[in-house]
Amino acid sequence: MQHVKADKAMVPPAALEVSGVSHAYGRKRVLSDVSFTIPQGHFTVLLGLNGAGKTTLFSLICHLYDTRHGAIRIFGHDIVRQPGQALRRLGIVFQARTLDLDLSIHQNLAYHASLHGIGRAAARERIRLLLQQVGMIDRLHDKVRALSGGQMRRVEIVRALLHRPPLLLLDEATVGLDIQSRADILATIRNLVAEEGISVLWATHLIDEVDVSDRVVLLHKGRVLADGRVSDVVSATGAENIGEAFGILTRSEVRAEGVLR
Amino acid sequence: MTSQVQAEMLAADGGRRSGFSLRHYLICFRGIVFREALRFLNQRERFISSLVRPLLWLFIFAAGFRQVLGVSIIPPYKTYVLYEVYITPGLCGMILLFSGMQSSLSMVYDREMGNMRTLLVSPFPRWFLLVSKLLAGVTVSILQVYVFLAIAWFWGVKPPVIGYLFILPALFLAGVMLCALGMLLSSMIKQLENFAGIMNFVIFPMYFASSALYPLWRIQEASPLLHKICLANPFTYAVELVRFALYGQVNWHSLLVVVGCILLFLGGAIYAYDPSKGLLSRRQDGGGNT
Numbered sequence: 001m002q003h004v005k006a007d008k009a010m011v012p013p014a015a016l017e018v019s020g021v022s023h024a025y026g027r028k029r030v031l032s033d034v035s036f037t038i039p040q041g042h043f044t045v046l047l048g049l050n051g052a053g054k055t056t057l058f059s060l061i062c063h064l065y066d067t068r069h070g071a072i073r074i075f076g077h078d079i080v081r082q083p084g085q086a087l088r089r090l091g092i093v094f095q096a097r098t099l100d101l102d103l104s105i106h107q108n109l110a111y112h113a114s115l116h117g118i119g120r121a122a123a124r125e126r127i128r129l130l131l132q133q134v135g136m137i138d139r140l141h142d143k144v145r146a147l148s149g150g151q152m153r154r155v156e157i158v159r160a161l162l163h164r165p166p167l168l169l170l171d172e173a174t175v176g177l178d179i180q181s182r183a184d185i186l187a188t189i190r191n192l193v194a195e196e197g198i199s200v201l202w203a204t205h206l207i208d209e210v211d212v213s214d215r216v217v218l219l220h221k222g223r224v225l226a227d228g229r230v231s232d233v234v235s236a237t238g239a240e241n242i243g244e245a246f247g248i249l250t251r252s253e254v255r256a257e258g259v260l261r
Numbered sequence: 262m263t264s265q266v267q268a269e270m271l272a273a274d275g276g277r278r279s280g281f282s283l284r285h286y287l288i289c290f291r292g293i294v295f296r297e298a299l300r301f302l303n304q305r306e307r308f309i310s311s312l313v314r315p316l317l318w319l320f321i322f323a324a325g326f327r328q329v330l331g332v333s334i335i336p337p338y339k340t341y342v343l344y345e346v347y348i349t350p351g352l353c354g355m356i357l358l359f360s361g362m363q364s365s366l367s368m369v370y371d372r373e374m375g376n377m378r379t380l381l382v383s384p385f386p387r388w389f390l391l392v393s394k395l396l397a398g399v400t401v402s403i404l405q406v407y408v409f410l411a412i413a414w415f416w417g418v419k420p421p422v423i424g425y426l427f428i429l430p431a432l433f434l435a436g437v438m439l440c441a442l443g444m445l446l447s448s449m450i451k452q453l454e455n456f457a458g459i460m461n462f463v464i465f466p467m468y469f470a471s472s473a474l475y476p477l478w479r480i481q482e483a484s485p486l487l488h489k490i491c492l493a494n495p496f497t498y499a500v501e502l503v504r505f506a507l508y509g510q511v512n513w514h515s516l517l518v519v520v521g522c523i524l525l526f527l528g529g530a531i532y533a534y535d536p537s538k539g540l541l542s543r544r545q546d547g548g549g550n551t
Contacts (some may be wrong), residue, residue, distance in 0.1 A: 062382045084280065088384035098375035102303045103296070107461030115293020115383035115390075159379075 013076030015040045015167045015199030016061070021070030023056055030056045031222040034070070038201055038215070040166070043193045043212050045230075046203040047246065048219035054203040055095060057219070058171045061201075062092050088116065090111060091160035095154055095171040095203075101145040105136070105155055109143060109162060116163035123162070130158040135190060150181030157188065166200045168192070174209065182209075207243045218246060225249040271294045289385050290393045297397035300367070307474060311405050312412070315352035326340060335476055336509040349418045350504035351473025353406045354426075358496060362464055364395070365443030369450050379393030381534070390530045395444055395527070399436035404496065406432055433508035434519050435499035441526035442495075448533030458496050471497040472504075497520045514547040 019154070023031040030053045038044045048054050054241040059065045061072055061085050072079040077086040099108050106127060113123035131137040134154045144152060153173060160168060170189065174182040186209060192198045210216060216233055218225040226233045226249055230242050239245035281289075301308060323345035334341060364498040371377040380390055410418075410425065446459055470490045472480075477497070481488040491497050505512040 064378060064381060065265075084384040084386065087382055088383075090382070092382055094375055094378055097374040098379050100296075100300070100376055103299060107296070107299060111292050111296045112379060114288050114295075115380065115385070117281050117288050119284075119288055223333070 017073040036217045036227045043199040044215040052219045053222040091165035091168045093170040099144045284497040293393040354500040361439030361443040364398035365447035369449040406412045420507045426505040444530040468494040
């Protein structure tokens with residue numbers, strides 16, 4: 001018994017563990033018994049059509065909504081029972097723009113740093129470092145209103161990373177961006193996973209953002225249809241690619257790639 | 262998680278695994294107040310209009326009514342006073358009332374624009390975040406009141422000097438009460454456009470059905486029903502608290518009512534913004550995204 005306990009203690013907690021989560025808006029059920037796990041240091045794609053329940057799931061993970069059915073744990077911390085401990089390990093990029101347009105980049109980021117208890121000097125240093133990494137240090141004192149969509153997204157990513165979260169959630173982070181900006185942002189996030197060991201949950205409806213080496217969670221009409229390595233999901237369905245696998249799993253009559261693109 | 266990231270996280274936590282230290286709370290509070298101040302300074306029209314409104318009442322409305330309305334000797338006044346002297350505390354209350362409601366407007370705006378989410382996903386306790394935001398709004402409105410009182414001084418409204426000191430806690434309590442009410446209302450408003458309804462159904466009735474413009478005994482003479490409404494209006498007590506404080510006195514009855522209302526409104530706002538209990542999770546958010 002002692003031995004088992006010791007073994008359990010050695011197992012690192014999952015970056016994110018969603019178990020049996022359901023949610024409804026009034027009578028409209030949008031998530032049904034959703035369960036999946038994101039191991040530490042992996043890039044995981046949450047793939048689903050618009051309306052699949054991705055944003056609701058994100059709202060539950062970051063405690064904007066209460067999880068009434070099921071449980072969500074971030075690095076072992078329950079989001080309902082230990083929201084502070086869970087949220088300090090979480091960085092979030094929302095689908096909707098959440099920067100204050102009338103403030104400068106620095107003012108926006110400094111405000112966010114204070115929301116995580118980071119002092120001025122440490123925040124200044126961290127902001128400069130991260131803006132340098134995304135190539136925006138020269139825009140430090142520009143008003144957010146003056147930025148393009150892609151630049152705003154990069155600032156939001158910097159903001160999400162300010163407090164050094166080991167888990168990063170991005171909800172449709174590339175929607176509305178041009179091809180180059182999409183590629184840049186995706187590459188930035190993949191680098192973070194590779195170089196800093198950050199765990200990422202990347203919600204999207206765009207098939208071309210999924211790499212064969214990724215892990216994927218297929219969400220459809222509030223249910224998880226598949227969860228695992230992309231290659232495993234593809235081979236398990238007998239499909240040739242993840243788009244086709246999605247089509248088979250949803251029994252869609254429409255060609256999956258067409259639907260998802 | 263790499264050991265480097267782990268080490269950095271521990272450093273950010275101040276080596277602690279549970280909760281934040283007082284220093285972290287202060288950093289967070291300062292950040293919220295600073296943002297509120299920046300937003301206010303960036304919106305100069307808001308600052309000017311917040312002063313123009315009560316000044317118009319003082320310069321024009323009060324000047325016109327001073328000949329019509331006589332104010333008899335009622336506490337805290339020891340002599341007959343001019344009408345502009347009488348309505349000055351009411352106008353201080355007006356600044357607090359509009360500011361409190363504007364703070365509620367900013368929360369609806371923040372929620373619609375998504376900024377509110379960045380506040381609510383902070384790891385600090387939600388009650389602390391909301392109280393900090395509320396205190397930030399109150400701080401800004403108290404500054405406006407002092408600027409108004411300075412201008413009123415040149416207009417001949419000269420309360421005792423000690424009153425300027427005594428009024429500070431009264432403004433603070435009245436401001437907290439009105440901002441908390443605004444915060445509670447903001448949790449019920451789904452869209453920015455609905456704020457016009459707040460203007461018509463909350464701000465104006467609260468302001469006019471109070472002792473801000475007329476003494477309660479005069480209202481009682483005019484309409485016993487309106488008098489009862491004024492007595493049930495928390496804004497009446499906020500104004501009376503400020504009025505007495507401006508003359509170095511404490512109106513204990515008003516103080517008790519204001520403190521009671523703070524507990525009620527603030528408790529309601531914290532409840533409403535709590536995802537496990539409140540109103541926010543009961544409706545769809547995010548512009549239809551699911």
